[in-house]
Amino acid sequence: MTALVIRGGHLIDPAAGVDGLKDILLKDGRVAEIAGPGKLKLTNGASGPDIQTIDATGLTVAPGLIDMHVHLREPGQGYKETIASGTAAAAAGGFTSVAAMPNTRPVNDSPEITRWMQAPEREAVVRVFPIAAATRGSKGEAINDFAALKSAGAVAVSDDGLPILKDSVMRETLAAAARVGLSVIQHAEDTRITHGSAWVASMNAGPTAFRLGLRGWPNEAESTIVERDIRLVQELRDARAHLHVAHISTAAALAAVRQARRNGLRVTCEVTPHHFLLTEEHVGLYSTNAKMCPPLRSAADRDAMLEAILDGVVDAIATDHAPHAVHEKEVEFENAPNGITGLETALGLSLRWLYNEGKLPLGRILSLLSAQPAALLNLKGRGTLTVGSFADVVVFDPKAEWTYNARQTRSKSRNTPFDGWAMQGKVRCTISEGRIAYVGG
């Protein structure tokens, strides 16, 4: 197998505490050697013509990014996205691992589908880690066989898109997942509040929703579920249950997570770039690319997301990449499906706003995008670039400014509110298990 040498780059590996100029040898899908500039010994059998060299002078080299919340739409909705197109977009965004949510058609609630998603025939260019459904058909009633799902490759369980609403089912899910060492990822939405008998809330509740004549999704619908789940984790304290709150969006829910952590509970959360950058005002006049679930919130909630990223309560930045075909979004706001794409814009937005404006150290941002999600999903040998770990690498220019053009996306869909936005940090090369998955200009 060909070896790869990355020369002259500035390696930032927050998990290993590395921040300096390093050359790296990748071989057989693993990190084989790390040394100061020009100091690689190349003793592992890699010699002359077999070695491909990447000149990373002036660039940052980091562990490949890990997105713990994406929707790849396969099986069942290949017109929105396929595992091949979704992972191509991931590679372009610097991601080498993506965790795929189970709300496919059919729902991924079986070892068969979990294995099917990881099969070579799917032509994924980066690693796909399925998150299996917690309950049969994600109906929130009967719990799946978590041991079987885990041995088929599932890295967590979730009914994402829907909450696990019943107390008894959620308690049992947390306990059963803890027994096999999986996290439970909860989409926190009390649908008894956000769904009426003839309507579904389509944006954040508040003056803007009232003015636009749209049904509102109040903050309590999120925070009360998070608070309920934390109570259950408290009850299951001895079982070491792990609750991970998906796409957290309200200050109240963050406060509950913060308090749970002080109490020593295993409660973690992720936040999306759209929830830390945009507000309900971005809905404008019914822009369906600003419609997602949970919805864009008030400026106060958005500011709380930024605060929590900076003070460390947030464990991961995840995109909730949710592709939808153009025709599906070209409908009345209330009838449009929820979700936006995000794999190609997460790094550019994070560097532009958290690093450049917020002065958050680059290592902290990269940790939120790789080391921390790797730890949350227990992905061994990923999210770091020590010798022996997987050769998952992103090489990017942290200073390069560029503009996102949704028409050039590698995703099958282009439902993004960030089209035309200024980005910072251009991905030059993404390497997945030693293979070059993306080369950018």
Place this chain on the structure above:
Amino acid sequence: MSPSATPTRRQIHPPPAPASLFPYHPGSLLSASDLTLPEISHILARATALENQDPLTRDRILAKRRVALLFYESSTRTRTSFELAAKGLGADTTLVSSLSSSIEKGETLKDTGLTLRALGAETIILRHNSSGAAWLLEAETRLPILNAGDGMHEHPTQALLDLRTILAHLDPATKARHPERDKGPVILSDRSAAQGVEGPASPAPTPPRIDQVTPETLSGVTVTIVGDILHSRVARSNMLLLPRLGARVLLCGPKELLPELAAQVGPGIEIERNFEAALRQSQVVMMLRIQAERLAGMQLDLEEYKANYQLTGPRLATQAPSAIVMHPGPIIRGLEVTAGVADGVQSVILEQVRNGVAIRMAVVERALLAANQQGARP
């Protein structure tokens, strides 16, 4: 890291939402807030001129121009009003309703709009059960779109005809004599004396029309909107329009139908939950229908509602004897208003209907003449 070096969110200022590009077409009327005061004045002046014009010359203004009415909700009043307005200017109209086969078969609003455009429609008048539908139709067709009611959102021609109705009862002479007055009534009072006993069947002599509106035109006028504000597009359009002319808008109703945040829609809007107290301050009382079809799942005690918010003869006589009573229709007699009030001397409900045709003639004319002069922007 020292505390002073700790990054804070105050250093991060993500970009605000961009200003809207709507309406794309100068002839469109999507929201009451899209119109400038000179545009409102122009529409009011054209409504009067068209109303007074000989029908034989008036129907050459838009002769053979093609107007499509696209109605996803049934509506007798608004549809007929728009249809008569367009035909009164000589336009050809075609109606596509929710019972039409293509809509029943699930064709999207975009495709229906593009089909109508391809068939030669030069403007589309849209009534739709989904808030914001008119914006989608305009974005997809780039035709002048007239919003004839979108979901719970807006109904701008209703607000304009309500304005015309209010202005017809505003006495500019009274106002001129008391330029600083703020307690009212600036509305013509004692209509019963002016009209005799016949009631609204024989309208009072038309007072001088006010066609030039300013930010002070309605200063000193309190307009109370009563009832199901939450589900009402009529309320929203009036809330956005009337305060810009100086009116104070009082909202009145129970919490289930009138959330506190309604007052945040714009300036000049207040909430008064006590109906009698609201009536005492009002020169205009606008009663809204309870929209039973949108109340799904809501617990509302209709007897209690009537006890608190029904406009009855005694209530009107004791609390607001000189106010005018408006209603966008359809009226549910015996629920939000009693039959006696609906037919009473203070009621201007049928005038509203009449004003609707005049306003819609002006708005349809504006849609098609703007298309002539400027064409659709790319």
